Amino acid sequence: MELCDCNALDIRKMLRDRNVSAVEVLESCLKRIHQVDGRPGALDAGEVSKEDEQRVHAFITLTAESARESAEKVDRMLTAGDDPGLLAGIPFTVKDIFCVAGTPSTAGSRILANFRAPYTATPVERMCAAGAVMLGKVNLDEFTFGSSSESSAFQPSPRNPWNPARVPGGSSGGSTASVAAGEAFLSLGTDTAGSIRQPAAFCGVVGLKPTYGRVSRYGLIAFGSSLDCPGPLARSAADAALMMNAIAGVDNRDATTASVPVPDYLVELEKDIHGMRIGLSPDYFRITFPDAQSGNYREQAVPDAMRDAVLEAAEVFRALGADIIEDVPMPNTRYGIPAYFVISRVEAASNLHRFDGVKYGHRTAKEVHELKELYRCSRGEGFGLQPKLRILMGMNVSAAQYSEQYYQRALRVRTLIRRDFEAAFDPQGKYRLDALLTPTTPTPAFPIQDVYGDSVLMQYADQLTVPANHAGTPGISFPGSLDAEDLPIGLQLLGADFTEDLLLRLAHAYEQATADAPWRKKKLRILDLEKL
């Protein structure tokens, strides 16, 4: 087994036992990147070649030299007998929505293509302080607007390592692709409607959306300030727990972080799940799709493969001693996407007003005679279609004559969605759940170009993940199985506020119980290395 395909916890042990050096671990990742990633995303990249179609393209900026310096520093500390930190020597990638000092921090957008951040986001700072080795910035949907990573201005956009003709999901597609392909052990992503969990499901990795306020948003280029959650991508629940130990916790530079104590997630991981109450909800076994012909919305059951994966997982949990509680109502789930269309767009329009060509980022090279012309040309040239779409919708639904009908109404529907979760997890309530088990996505990874352009259909990919963003509650996606085309199926566990420890524990228990499952032995298509 290559070093880069091990788990972060195993690597940590090997490093501390001095069986391997941090530089050797890094070199293993760099070799894998060289073998499978292909050319990094770039502006005006031209046509996608046949070779491009067989590569991952997770990266926008690879920072190999500084990674080497970090790895060498870890090795010096280990040799000297010093403690190099919780994540020492573990290579990780960062979704390019986080500011990292001295690196291009692009948000996948032309408007920030030339922006080198003057400061570093808190979660990245904490990982580096813990000795982790930053490999670089990975690709994403532009400003995180999307569920496929295709909308990036930096092309080629990332591809799914399980099948490179498929999307990796989004918006943290570069993060999940880099972890799934063995390019990195961990990645820092963000989840606003499912952008950690959905690509994690598509790429067969573990993705945790923490409770809103659990991980600092300082240094995160904002999309929806009431919805955005930074969180870990990893190849196991234990590795995600390790990363949470480093990044979670209050930050006085982000007033929305909660001063709730951070447990030791690794210790919590190993506790017994006997007697834990896991719910199943009929509202998460139905999905809504817009009908392209009529413009109406029809409801249908989730595909059999998704439903069966969840029911089989429930049996695994039952055999481990958990109680399965069926028919838990979550009746406002179906309003998650309509409410999200309103709330997220209002916040996005507000957050994107700052990109004006004045203080940083792209400024038009055209000759302009007055300030508004500078704004119009810079923003027109710098933003792609997806940001423009969100800005316009945000302005429409918050306009004075529509605000009550759209925005205020959506915020009240958000209260209903939140109450679904409060009722399900109420310790004095009827269901008293520890977690709710659902499919993560309505479908497995779809083909590249299949959905892109239809903004409604693309948004509905998030219908099973977005309610947790409205409610602020945590959720984890972890691999459940593979479908008939060898595409990953993700399972989702949703929990009450600040119960990431319980979700990680359950995902870990499931992994341990299914460790010998045949599907876990299948190889990613991108790793058919004889062909490379």
Add this chain to the structure above:
Amino acid sequence: MSKNKDEIIRETFDHLVDLAEFALEEGEARYLLRELNSQLSAIHQLEAIPLDEDLPPASHGVPYPQDRKQPLREDLWDACKDASSILGQAPQTEGGYIVVPDIPHTDLD
């Protein structure tokens, strides 16, 4: 014929684009207008939901009781240690100022 009463017409769209301060090509404008109206049909589903009059809005999901909120910090200013790293981001500067074209002027009759 519009599909619903609140469909965005071209005139409204152009006004929104004006407020949003970005120049658009015609092909972009057609795509955006079509997608906006498509999204509005999803948003209209919110109108059918019965809402109690006293149902409050939720500007965020997770509540912030006193023991979860951070205390306010002292109102003390802390000078930026490296102003040049910030000013250095600007496309055009002069003497510590960011240079931009003049604001639009209108003659008042």
